[in-house]
Amino acid sequence: MFRPLSVFIGSRYTRAKRRNHYISFISLTSLIGLSLGVLAMILVLSVMNGFQREMSARILGMVPHATIDGVQPLDDWQALAQRLRTHPEVQAAAPLTQLEGMLSFKGSMQPIQVSGIEPQVEGDVSIVASRMVAGSLDDLRPGEFGVIIGMITARRFGLSVGDKLTLIVPEVSATPGGITPRMQRLNVVGVFKVGADLDGSLALIHRADAAQIRRWQPEQVQGVRVKLNDLYRAPQVAGQLLAQLGEGYRAEDWSHTQGSLFSAMKMEKTMIGVLLMLIVAVAAFNIIATLIMVVADKRADIAILRTLGATPRQIMAIFMVQGSLIGISGTLIGIVLGVLGALNVSELVGWLERVTGQRIFSSDVYFISTLPSELRWEDVAIVAVAALSLSFLATLYPAWRAAQTQPAEALRYE
Incomplete structure (x- = not known):
């Protein structure tokens, strides 16, 4: 099956066991951080949707x-x-x-x-x-x-x-x-x-x-x-x-009578979403650090590819593919775990209450005695697009630096 050079080499760099284990560790950390960020966003947004649904059903069912x-x-x-x-x-x-x-x-x-x-x-x-x-x-x-x-x-x-x-x-x-x-x-x-x-x-x-x-x-x-x-x-x-x-x-x-309450709930959901997006942004910065170290580690390989006829655009695409694969993998793992968590969070809280013997949401203290959750696929789509976009943007600078590598300078001391 025919694959472009940049996709072939970029995916191979991702699968390869690097000599520098620290780079591999940072790459794994980026993937895990991105997955946790996506998981947290989907789970928290679903719980907030559930609370909003419960409050709407109760308050707007009465007024x-x-x-x-x-x-x-x-x-x-x-x-x-x-x-x-x-x-x-x-x-x-x-x-x-x-x-x-x-x-x-x-x-x-x-x-x-x-x-x-x-x-x-x-x-x-x-x-x-x-x-x-x-x-x-x-x-x-x-x-x-x-x-x-x-x-x-x-x-x-x-x-x-x-x-x-x-x-x-x-x-x-x-x-x-x-x-x-x-x-x-x-x-x-x-x-x-x-x-x-x-x-x-x-x-x-x-x-x-x-x-x-x-x-x-x-x-x-x-x-x-x-x-x-x-x-x-x-x-x-x-x-x-x-x-x-x-x-x-x-x-x-x-x-007129309850609008301020639901406006506040909507604003709270938006602000929490923005704050949780910082977790994804941190993971994206880790992708930048990973690719910069990979570029430094692969300077000789880049130089050889350039002498064999690879263009700066192809070199840039190689590392963009590598970083994007980390972003796609982390996002997909986070989406799967987030969807599973959002669909089962109420059962998980009930299990914790049975195991610990403690009521997390006591009906004597809280209006809602369970942890509601409502998964909305539009929220999942927004989180996925945001995570993939940040991951893609994180690849641009390291890939550009790789494309600027001069073969003669890189091979001088090899």
Whole structure:
């Protein structure tokens, strides 16, 4: 099989056992360093993807993808929900009335966001029904002022089903003060656990009770929340729904309320990726050192090749091939190990916990008690291209130095 001269000699230099074992050691170190860098990048990026997926499923499974509120309280939310469901990207719709206030229990207080919901349809737009650890959504009945609180709130106050607490909400009044607090006694009928900050900042009541607290008619609600096929298109879909409905409505989506959190997670992933790329860069610098020493060791061979008719371009290509083979081998080994690690990291952590008898991610401390991982092939492709590019660039200077070798100077003392 015909092979170009530069490929033949470059690959043979890579396979050959060199007289200088130190050069061989540096070459092996470069390959191992590159493999470890690629492995670390794929593994860490996959774990961060897993955390982002878990947080998205938990937080965005609870908060509205988008809400369409009326400028005035809505009298017929069923008709509005029916119109919203006609949009091809809307999966489901449910009524929503939101209140901001404080929860008070035995002298302790905490801020809370209270959502007035319709228990029969809330499961269509939220995951809360599957996250109940005590009680159920059906325990919210109009007129009874039942409340479902998060696990963090329940632990903070020491509450359980059947306890009573006080909700304090601001109310605009005609008094000189302008705003006066209004207190409402609530009965704890359920506890949910999502595994996020919402466990300590969200509570659920019946929409009719929320309307009564706001001094509205029992059937009136603030707006309708929708669940979308693609939650990342929420800003565009919310704008389309608003344009479809016309005046008298306003829209809001999750990017207004939770966007900063996911932007921070995305920036964190980018910065960690850049920092891990330094490992690959160090391995690339080792390739430079390896090739420079190989060039010094092979000066006589280079000179002989030049006298036999090899051009400087061919000499340069020989050492570029040698360095590139190190880069390709290290990258492929790192990709294989990284993919295997990303696909099995959860099982590996579980095995370590069983062997050591220690919980690495305790559910009492962390929201997520396992190490999630989501392998994305676009991340693997980016890491591979970056590693191969750095490896190729690392070959240019040593190969250029080899091409500048003068046969007479190199053979003078041979």
